[in-house]
Amino acid sequence: MTAIATIGLRKWYRSGFSRTRAVDGITFRVERGQIFGFLGPNGSGKTTTIGLLLGILRPTAGEVELLGRSGRRGLLEARRRTGATLETPNFYPYLSGERNLRLVARVKGAPDADVDRALDLVGLSDRRTDRFAAYSLGMKQRLALAATVIGDPELIILDEPANGLDPEGMREIREIILRLADEGRTIFLSSHLLAEVEKTCTHVAIIKKGQLIRQGTVDEIVETGFVYALRADDPAALAEAARTFPGAREVWTERDADADVFVELAAREPAELNRFLSGRAVFVSRLVEHRRSLEDAFIEATGDAAGESGGESTGEGSTG
Ligand SMILES: Nc1ncnc2c1ncn2[C@@H]1O[C@H](COP(=O)(O)OP(=O)(O)OP(=O)(O)O)[C@@H](O)[C@H]1O
Numbered sequence: 475m476t477a478i479a480t481i482g483l484r485k486w487y488r489s490g491f492s493r494t495r496a497v498d499g500i501t502f503r504v505e506r507g508q509i510f511g512f513l514g515p516n517g518s519g520k521t522t523t524i525g526l527l528l529g530i531l532r533p534t535a536g537e538v539e540l541l542g543r544s545g546r547r548g549l550l551e552a553r554r555r556t557g558a559t560l561e562t563p564n565f566y567p568y569l570s571g572e573r574n575l576r577l578v579a580r581v582k583g584a585p586d587a588d589v590d591r592a593l594d595l596v597g598l599s600d601r602r603t604d605r606f607a608a609y610s611l612g613m614k615q616r617l618a619l620a621a622t623v624i625g626d627p628e629l630i631i632l633d634e635p636a637n638g639l640d641p642e643g644m645r646e647i648r649e650i651i652l653r654l655a656d657e658g659r660t661i662f663l664s665s666h667l668l669a670e671v672e673k674t675c676t677h678v679a680i681i682k683k684g685q686l687i688r689q690g691t692v693d694e695i696v697e698t699g700f701v702y703a704l705r706a707d708d709p710a711a712l713a714e715a716a717r718t719f720p721g722a723r724e725v726w727t728e729r730d731a732d733a734d735v736f737v738e739l740a741a742r743e744p745a746e747l748n749r750f751l752s753g754r755a756v757f758v759s760r761l762v763e764h765r766r767s768l769e770d771a772f773i774e775a776t777g778d779a780a781g782e783s784g785g786e787s788t789g790e791g792s793t794g
């Protein structure tokens with residue numbers, strides 16, 4: 475069943491005679507139970523898309539469907555069953571984490587028991603009475619996650635949940651997200667943290683300049699075909715023999731990959747390749763399937779090093 479669907483979703487910001495195509499006609503689908511990573515360089519339209527999903531922004535064109543509901547009343551009802559955080563959550567600095575969550579519960583009409591459950595989930599039970607202002611950044615981010623689960627939402631939408639955290643803080647957020655998914659909730663999160671997304675998400679979409687450029691399972695996105703990295707005492711002899719293997723499409727070496735010889739096959743038949751090579755007196759000491767990282771796939775798709783584009787503007791001046 476579908477948790478989120480957008481059709482031709484578009485948001486153009488206008489100021490004077492210029493307009494920014496922040497979200498420029500994106501169509502995607504998130505099925506229930508998925509952990510869906512929404513990736514894109516700075517300024518690519520992630521926060522704007524989330525604002526449109528949550529009804530904080532009004533689309534210039536296109537449609538949103540949440541939890542199978544659409545239309546003004548349908549979306550209102552679906553958003554009540556959705557938990558979300560935006561980039562910087564609003565908490566009262568002089569109140570404790572617990573008091574802040576009690577206010578959230580009151581606003582959402584959720585029972586007080588939800589507050590205890592939420593504090594427990596994010597590991598803040600023993601710091602519940604400390605003032606929010608005294609929390610570390612990691613604790614603040616975890617409190618924001620706690621606030622999203624109050625009201626027992628089916629769908630959780632997170633904008634950069636681990637932004638600015640150290641590795642330990644990121645791991646804590648990752649574990650909370652996986653726990654939420656285990657409870658049967660659908661998770662949609664935006665992020666630049668590709669290694670995190672690769673460890674956490676089942677599906678991803680990549681946007682650039684407001685347009686969707688890739689969408690699929692993490693495995694589909696990192697898929698490179700049947701490429702194997704091989705090693706032998708004599709790499710030149712290995713490469714030469716591999717080129718004569720009938721199932722070999724391409725054979726190459728890479729300067730920074732030690733003595734590896736890469737072989738792309740037409741099918742998944744590494745054992746046949748190995749047998750063929752040994753028949754030509756080339757004995758392989760190592761043979762592994764070559765898998766690229768999500769970061770490699772992202773850079774190839776966007777032509778952009780992750781998180782290093784430094785607030786690129788998709789703003790486009792145009793008159794009329
Ligand atoms: N209120 C606004 N008015 C005008 N332009 C805006 C507004 N909000 C965002 N933009 C522009 O829309 C584009 C998309 O911004 P958005 O914040 O959605 O990107 P993002 O992918 O969330 O970026 P980041 O990774 O930096 O959080 C950017 O060019 C941004 O400058």
Ligand SMILES: [Mg+2]
Pocket residue numbers: 520521522561
């Ligand atoms: Mg953003």
